[in-house]
Amino acid sequence: MFHEVVADGATGAERDADEVTAAALLASFDALVSEALAEVGRDRITEETGVDGAVLDAVADGNAAGIRLEDGAAIVAVPTDRGGDAVVAEVRDHLLMGMATAVLDVDAIAAAIDADLTGQEVQQALEGRAPMTLGQLAEIMAVIERRKP
Numbered sequence: 001m002f003h004e005v006v007a008d009g010a011t012g013a014e015r016d017a018d019e020v021t022a023a024a025l026l027a028s029f030d031a032l033v034s035e036a037l038a039e040v041g042r043d044r045i046t047e048e049t050g051v052d053g054a055v056l057d058a059v060a061d062g063n064a065a066g067i068r069l070e071d072g073a074a075i076v077a078v079p080t081d082r083g084g085d086a087v088v089a090e091v092r093d094h095l096l097m098g099m100a101t102a103v104l105d106v107d108a109i110a111a112a113i114d115a116d117l118t119g120q121e122v123q124q125a126l127e128g129r130a131p132m133t134l135g136q137l138a139e140i141m142a143v144i145e146r147r148k149p
Contacts, residue, residue, distance in 0.1 A: 002029060002072070002091050002137065020145040022114070025138035029072065030064045033134075036076045049074040049084065065135035072134050088128070091137070095126055095144060102147035113139040 037045055037059050045051060055071050058064060064072060069091065074084030099105070106126070107119035115136045117125070122140065124130035132140075 002032065002069075002076070002087070002134075002141075020142050022135075022139040022142040025142055026065055026135055029134045029138060030059075030062050033059045033064050033067075033072050033075050034062055036079050039079045045075055045078055048078050051075060065138075066133050069132045069134060069137055092126060092128065095140065098141075098144040098148060101149065102144050104144060104147055109140055109143050112143045115139050 037056065042056055042060075045056060046053070049071075051071050051074055055067050056075075058067055059072075059075060070084060070088055073087035073091070077084040077087050099109070105119070106123040110117050110119040110122045113122075113136075117136065121130060125132035125136065126140075
């Protein structure tokens with residue numbers, strides 16, 4: 001889902017990998033979660049996911065940058081009847097495979113993003129040992145996509 005925004009052309013129908021930006025990805029993520037919320041409604045999202053009301057407010061306001069990947073994944077999974085954990089696992093797999101393809105390590109990613117994360121913190125976020133926001137995901141994914149051959 002989140003990883004599919006690049007493949008689906010959400011950053012431009014004829015995008016060049018060099019043109020993938022964190023801002024464009026984040027805008028796509030915002031649209032993805034807000035559309036899911038609008039489609040199934042706040043009550044169903046709350047009932048099925050337990051996502052905090054403040055998170056849903058941020059989504060409704062189009063400000064998903066600060067929400068955790070797990071919360072965003074739980075929201076977008078509801079209309080598809082998939083589990084949020086499966087969505088998160090797909091995103092992490094996509095990022096790790098992209099890193100391998102782009103020949104990137106966590107220190108290179110940390111140096112290339114605006115988020116104030118060290119290489120170790122990037123690694124922990126990718127592995128799920130530390131929280132990752134959708135804003136951080138957009139930055140990390142943009143670096144990976146720009147570096148892919």
